Structure formats: structure tokens, C-alpha cells
Amino acid sequence: MQAVLSIYLKSLLISAVFVIIVSGIYMLGVISRSYNQPKNVRQNRIFDILLIDILTIPVLSFAVVAVLIILKAR
Incomplete structure (x- = not known):
């Protein structure tokens, strides 16, 4: 049970970091393109x-x- 939980927490961390990086880049683009729009x-x-x-x-x-489960099974 703890192995599954540790794999899920790793995947949660990986996906959170990935989504934050991608959305951060997208936010910078949105902010730079819509500078003339209201706040x-x-x-x-x-x-x-x-x-x-x-x-x-x-x-x-x-x-x-x-x-991760597939990679761990190898």
C-alpha cells in the first residue's frame, strides 16, 4: 500500500511541476500580449x-x- 502511495505522490509532484512550468510560460505570454487590456x-x-x-x-x-508503474515493472 505504501508503494502505491509513494508512486502516486511522485506522479503528483511530477505533474504539478510540469503543469506549473507550462502554465507559467503561458501566463507570461498572456500578460505580454494583453498589456493594453484592463486589469x-x-x-x-x-x-x-x-x-x-x-x-x-x-x-x-x-x-x-x-x-511510472510500467517503468517500475521493467
Whole structure:
């Protein structure tokens, strides 16, 4: 049971780091392109990106769990 939990926590960390890096790059692009827009519009886009991150990390972590289990079985 602890082995499965450790694999899941590793995958959660991997997916969180990956999603944070990708969304950080995307946020920089959104902020630089929408500099002339009002602050509320930029803030809403950033909140949308954060919400997408919160929903994406657990789903991606299960995919990473599958890959880690396959790699561990080898």
C-alpha cells in the first residue's frame, strides 16, 4: 500500500511541476500580449489558467502513475 502511495505522490509532484512550468510560460505570454487590456480582464485570464491547473494536475498525475508503474515493472 505504501508503494502505491509513494508512486502516486511522485506522479503528483511530477505533474504539478510540469503543469506549473507550462502554465507559467503561458501566463507570461498572456500578460505580454494583453498589456493594453484592463486589469480585470488580465486578472480573469490568470484565474482561468489557475483553475485549469487545479483541474489538470490530478488527471495528469494518474497518467504519470501509469507510466511510472510500467517503468517500475521493467
